[in-house]
Amino acid sequence: MKVKVEVKNVYKSFELHAQQSEKIFDLFSIKKKNRKEFLAVKDVSFKVYEGETIGIVGLNGSGKSTLSNLLSQVIQPTQGEIELKGVPSLIAISAGLNNNLTGLENIKLKCMMHGLSKRKIEEVTPSIIEFADIGDYIEQPVKNYSSGMKSRLGFAISVHTDPDILIIDEALSVGDSTFARKCLDKMEEFKQRGKTIFFVSHSAGQMRTFCDKVIWMHYGELKEFGSAEEVTTKYEEFTAWFNKLSIGQKKEHKKKMLAGQMRFNHYLEQVKSEKKHRSPVELIKSVLVLLPLVISTVLVLLGI
Numbered sequence: 282m283k284v285k286v287e288v289k290n291v292y293k294s295f296e297l298h299a300q301q302s303e304k305i306f307d308l309f310s311i312k313k314k315n316r317k318e319f320l321a322v323k324d325v326s327f328k329v330y331e332g333e334t335i336g337i338v339g340l341n342g343s344g345k346s347t348l349s350n351l352l353s354q355v356i357q358p359t360q361g362e363i364e365l366k367g368v369p370s371l372i373a374i375s376a377g378l379n380n381n382l383t384g385l386e387n388i389k390l391k392c393m394m395h396g397l398s399k400r401k402i403e404e405v406t407p408s409i410i411e412f413a414d415i416g417d418y419i420e421q422p423v424k425n426y427s428s429g430m431k432s433r434l435g436f437a438i439s440v441h442t443d444p445d446i447l448i449i450d451e452a453l454s455v456g457d458s459t460f461a462r463k464c465l466d467k468m469e470e471f472k473q474r475g476k477t478i479f480f481v482s483h484s485a486g487q488m489r490t491f492c493d494k495v496i497w498m499h500y501g502e503l504k505e506f507g508s509a510e511e512v513t514t515k516y517e518e519f520t521a522w523f524n525k526l527s528i529g530q531k532k533e534h535k536k537k538m539l540a541g542q543m544r545f546n547h548y549l550e551q552v553k554s555e556k557k558h559r560s561p562v563e564l565i566k567s568v569l570v571l572l573p574l575v576i577s578t579v580l581v582l583l584g585i
């Protein structure tokens with residue numbers, strides 16, 4: 282079997298600015314300040330083969346969506362590498378939908394972004410509308426949709442763009458059971474066609490029946506990666522233990538674990554090799570941001 286996705290020592294950190302002014306200061310400063318950052322994904326590595334369906338489980342805030350966004354290239358790793366052999370498509374609640382455009386306009390836009398020709402878009406549009414099944418709302422701006430409607434439209438568009446790697450981030454949890462069944466049937470069809478699927482869900486049943494393997498994300502780290510049965514059982518044992526804790530104990534546990542995800546941003550740079558200064562590219566970017574301000578100031582001073 283061919284390797285379809287390879288994730289190598291991936292980290293994703295988010296800088297935590299105490300104030301907006303810090304953010305602006307960082308944009309213009311040449312030397313990076315040592316700010317606090319949060320490691321949402323911490324040294325994650327795994328390989329996925331063609332045709333595998335991979336479930337992703339974990340408590341709230343464990344890094345599942347961050348990992349989904351990394352896999353679908355919506356965000357880039359802070360460190361590490363992700364190699365994808367194929368085009369990914371993310372299905373998440375309202376992912377990639379433009380709120381100000383109508384459903385129909387979004388269909389055209391997303392299909393174009395996936396490289397479909399005008400003729401192909403005209404050909405698949407009726408089928409997308411039928412799958413989404415949101416009636417006259419298809420002519421309404423997406424901002425008027427319920428989360429279930431957004432999820433229906435997002436799912437319908439994504440499966441019709443025929444992606445190689447499908448990443449489904451809890452989109453099914455907001456739909457009703459009929460729609461969830463329809464999506465699961467479609468996913469089964471994709472699976473039969475040898476597509477690679479990542480599937481974020483809180484349902485142990487769906488993990489067992491639908492996935493070959495499961496990734497358990499735990500406070501940013503990959504705690505387990507193995508057969509769906511084995512990892513789901515371990516995860517259920519953990520949640521049963523966790524749910525037995527008192528509210529205070531749960532809070533204490535979370536606090537301790539989250540503290541382990543806090544770092545100063547030099548941490549990753551130390552891991553990399555003590556690279557404390559901005560790269561020339563970053564420096565040029567800062568200069569370009571300042572350029573319009575400098576030009577307008579000079580023009581004002583010259584009285585032009």
Ligand SMILES: Nc1ncnc2c1ncn2[C@@H]1O[C@H](COP(=O)(O)OP(=O)(O)OP(=O)(O)O)[C@@H](O)[C@H]1O
Binds near residue numbers: 319341342
């Ligand atoms: N842009 C951001 N800036 C700062 N922190 C972020 C950002 N995005 C995510 N995080 C943090 O990263 C952690 C992981 O978030 P993520 O959404 O990936 O978790 P999750 O497992 O998908 O959670 P849930 O089950 O609640 O959807 C959370 O603590 C979240 O607050």
